[in-house]
Amino acid sequence: QGKDFQLRPNQEVPLVENMSDVPSNAPEYCPGTGSDQAGKSSACQGCPNQAICASGMAKGPDAAIEEIKKKMAKVKHKILVLSGKGGVGKSTFSAHLAYCLASDETKQVALLDIDICGPSIPTMMGLEGEQVHQSGSGWSPVYVEDNLGVMSVGFLLSGPEDAVIWRGPKKNGMIKQFLRDVDWGEVDYLIVDTPPGTSDEHLSIVQYLSAAGIDGAVLITTPQEVSLQDVRKEIHFCRKVKLPIIGIVENMSSFVCPKCKNKSQIFPPTSGGAEKMCKDLNVPLLGKVPLDPRIGKSCDEGKSFFAEVPDSPAAASYKSIIQRIQNYCSTCEQ
Numbered sequence: 468q469g470k471d472f473q474l475r476p477n478q479e480v481p482l483v484e485n486m487s488d489v490p491s492n493a494p495e496y497c498p499g500t501g502s503d504q505a506g507k508s509s510a511c512q513g514c515p516n517q518a519i520c521a522s523g524m525a526k527g528p529d530a531a532i533e534e535i536k537k538k539m540a541k542v543k544h545k546i547l548v549l550s551g552k553g554g555v556g557k558s559t560f561s562a563h564l565a566y567c568l569a570s571d572e573t574k575q576v577a578l579l580d581i582d583i584c585g586p587s588i589p590t591m592m593g594l595e596g597e598q599v600h601q602s603g604s605g606w607s608p609v610y611v612e613d614n615l616g617v618m619s620v621g622f623l624l625s626g627p628e629d630a631v632i633w634r635g636p637k638k639n640g641m642i643k644q645f646l647r648d649v650d651w652g653e654v655d656y657l658i659v660d661t662p663p664g665t666s667d668e669h670l671s672i673v674q675y676l677s678a679a680g681i682d683g684a685v686l687i688t689t690p691q692e693v694s695l696q697d698v699r700k701e702i703h704f705c706r707k708v709k710l711p712i713i714g715i716v717e718n719m720s721s722f723v724c725p726k727c728k729n730k731s732q733i734f735p736p737t738s739g740g741a742e743k744m745c746k747d748l749n750v751p752l753l754g755k756v757p758l759d760p761r762i763g764k765s766c767d768e769g770k771s772f773f774a775e776v777p778d779s780p781a782a783a784s785y786k787s788i789i790q791r792i793q794n795y796c797s798t799c800e801q
Contacts, residue, residue, distance in 0.1 A: 551697025586621035593769025
């Protein structure tokens with residue numbers, strides 16, 4: 468395996484072109500059934516599919532992509548929420564984007580959590596301990612409100628402390644099942660909360676939704692250079708897979724005291740923060756959300772921050788950012 472995957476200095480990391488071509492029973496470094504190396508790579512040794520792949524019989528588009536396209540025909544807007552690094556508030560933003568959009572009772576909102584190994588959305592949405600039910604039309608989402616449905620691998624675990632220890636192909640199969648088998652119904656906004664990074668889950672969701680069309684991605688960062696470094700990689704990923712970037716959100720950009728309202732910098736933007744990065748890379752800056760400990764408290768308690776502290780500076784920032792996202796999606800309809 469090592470000789471196939473060694474990188475030379477300054478060599479660009481290769482992109483696995485189609486994670487949907489990786490069988491669920493494939494080894495860790497499967498090159499994909501559509502690859503020229505299918506059945507021939509050292510990673511294929513011992514794989515039950517090796518002979519079929521080597522013969523070329525396995526090549527061809529994944530039939531699930533067309534099935535998902537039909538399923539997603541009822542979904543108007545699809546938004547991915549990405550981050551290069553963990554701990555920057557990506558799932559928090561996804562949850563509050565869903566809460567805010569669903570505050571308009573005329574809109575139907577769906578929140579899909581594909582952070583397979585770290586599903587925090589059930590806790591943030593106040594749904595911990597809930598389970599998925601199956602009907603003749605597929606899996607039923609778990610509903611926060613009549614117009615806000617949620618799906619997460621967290622609903623499939625026996626307990627909140629259970630670990631999901633899966634390799635890429637099994638994660639890929641789970642994401643396929645979420646998109647193909649969940650009965651979302653008529654939906655105005657589908658928000659997809661992803662794990663940090665640019666790996667299996669990100670490739671899978673982009674490729675499975677490629678035929679259905681994705682409005683774009685919202686990228687989350689904090690002001691520190693160590694976070695911005697990874698967001699630059701995320702921007703490069705989006706451009707490489709032709710995923711439109713709606714814009715960047717800078718979380719924890721400052722601290723506004725809930726009592727005196729004075730503002731201070733907890734995480735100084737040593738390299739100019741998200742604002743400079745957006746100018747350098749020609750990417751929209753959607754806005755900055757100040758650090759507010761009540762946001763974390765709301766998430767831990769599974770409540771909407773907008774309902775708990777509607778007049779806070781952070782709530783105002785969220786609403787301004789979300790309005791810009793809605794404006795962007797409206798232009799996609801035209």
